Amino acid sequence: MRHRSIRFGKMRRSRKAVPELDITSLLDILVIMLVFLLHSYNSSGIILNVPKGIQLPKSASQAPNNAGVIVQVSPQKIWVDDQIILDLNKLPSRTYDHGGRRIIPLFNELTRKKEMAKRIKKGSDKAKPFSGVINFVIDKTLKYNYLKRLMYTAAEAGYKQYKFVVLGENF
Secondary structure (H helix, E strand, O other): OHHHHHHHHHHHHHHHOOOOOOOHHHHHHHHHHHHHHHHOOOOOOOOOOOOOOOOOOEOOOOOOOOOOEEEEEOOOEEEEOOEEEEEHHHOOOOOEEOOOOEEHHHHHHHHHHHHHHHHHHHHOOOOOOOOOEEEEEEOOOOOHHHHHHHHHHHHHOOOOEEEEOOEOOOO
8 A cells, every 4th residue: 555655655756746837928928919919900901002102191091092003103113013014224225105195004004904994894703893993092292294104104094083091090
């Protein structure tokens, strides 16, 4: 009997020797990450990659942007959905027409996007129809005359609703 009690006594001591794991600091980190992710969550569903060289104006507006074609404009380049359409450092032979009011490469790309949206809608009943919405991400240093050219080009290509993307108060 005595031999048996010694063996069980050793087992009890070894079980008590296991240190407890303190996860308080781990939970603190997870809460901080959760708060950061909730703060940076974009509920509009639109993801924008603003290229280098574009300084967005600031605004207090809280209205989210609508889904549509994204045109980003810096003083040197124009992008449509993250693809460079026009580089003013490498101008093509014909850049403007309609008396200098329409930007030809931008017009061609916007027309191509509109036709592609219409073809997709014909092929699938579940596809969204062409909305005619264009989201402009424009550098705040651009002159108003250039902005008029951009809007004229978009209107000629069939885009009638303009949304201007700006920085919110939190940024």
